[in-house]
Amino acid sequence: MYTSTPPLLGNWGGWAVILFLIPLYYARFHWDEVVKLREAFNKTVDLLSNTIDAKDSHTFLHSERVTAIAAALARAYGLDAAQVNTIEKGSRIHDIGKIGIPDAVLFKPGSLTEEEYNVIKKHPEYGVRLLEPASDYLSETFDIIKYHHERWDGRGYPEGLAGQEIPLWARIVGLADAYEAMTAGRPYQKAKSPEDALSEIEDLAGIQFDPKLVRLFREIWETNPSWRDREVFLRLYSSKVPSLESSSPPFLEPEPETSQKSS
Numbered sequence: 001m002y003t004s005t006p007p008l009l010g011n012w013g014g015w016a017v018i019l020f021l022i023p024l025y026y027a028r029f030h031w032d033e034v035v036k037l038r039e040a041f042n043k044t045v046d047l048l049s050n051t052i053d054a055k056d057s058h059t060f061l062h063s064e065r066v067t068a069i070a071a072a073l074a075r076a077y078g079l080d081a082a083q084v085n086t087i088e089k090g091s092r093i094h095d096i097g098k099i100g101i102p103d104a105v106l107f108k109p110g111s112l113t114e115e116e117y118n119v120i121k122k123h124p125e126y127g128v129r130l131l132e133p134a135s136d137y138l139s140e141t142f143d144i145i146k147y148h149h150e151r152w153d154g155r156g157y158p159e160g161l162a163g164q165e166i167p168l169w170a171r172i173v174g175l176a177d178a179y180e181a182m183t184a185g186r187p188y189q190k191a192k193s194p195e196d197a198l199s200e201i202e203d204l205a206g207i208q209f210d211p212k213l214v215r216l217f218r219e220i221w222e223t224n225p226s227w228r229d230r231e232v233f234l235r236l237y238s239s240k241v242p243s244l245e246s247s248s249p250p251f252l253e254p255e256p257e258t259s260q261k262s263s
């Protein structure tokens with residue numbers, strides 16, 4: 001611009017350069033702000049996820065493992081990077097509504113009464129309501145939060161959607177959530193081995209879960225050991241998150257794919 005003959009913009013010379021640099025500077029400044037905002041937002045999602053997991057020490061890192069499984073399933077399904085990213089975000093906070101469930105119900109040892117179970121069943125809708133003020137940033141995750149407990153046969157909650165009516169992202173997270181819960185166990189229910197949990201998932205294909213997703217789940221279960229075994233996942237994940245190490249099992253080398261240990 002400065003040296004071209006004839007000079008760009010008549011005889012403005014150096015002033016022309018400044019004229020072009022000002023908008024470039026502001027564009028760059030604005031982009032930096034967008035990146036910072038996005039980073040702050042991602043950290044907020046992490047914080048929400050840690051809050052949910054911290055509330056229930058029995059299911060330590062539950063949301064993180066659900067996220068790892070759901071992302072693997074989404075990739076195997078052929079979803080693009082943007083959709084996988086949304087599924088990861090939604091998985092991390094899928095149970096955020098549990099913050100609104102009284103501890104006496106959420107952590108009750110033993111089986112729940114029908115009334116108590118009805119209270120638990122409100123957590124998907126509580127979650128969406130809780131995040132409504134951040135809908136500009138999070139609305140794409142709302143389907144995951146609201147519908148992750150729907151069942152393929154229509155006997156889930158909150159709306160009793162069936163089959164393809166259930167948003168795909170929610171079907172993916174629902175399956176990942178169920179496998180993680182089976183292998184984590186509960187105070188009233190012993191954790192299942194990865195093999196037993198897989199077998200139960202397959203038994204429920206077409207009943208609770210999307211049969212196509214169950215087929216994909218088996219394929220990635222056989223080839224991806226990083227989340228298949230809960231203890232292996234906790235060791236691997238804890239080694240990457242220094243702030244959580246103190247409350248995590250000590251790090252051991254990743255186990256080979258042939259690990260048969262139950263959770």
Ligand SMILES: [Fe+2]
Pocket residue numbers: 094095123148149
């Ligand atoms: Fe849930």
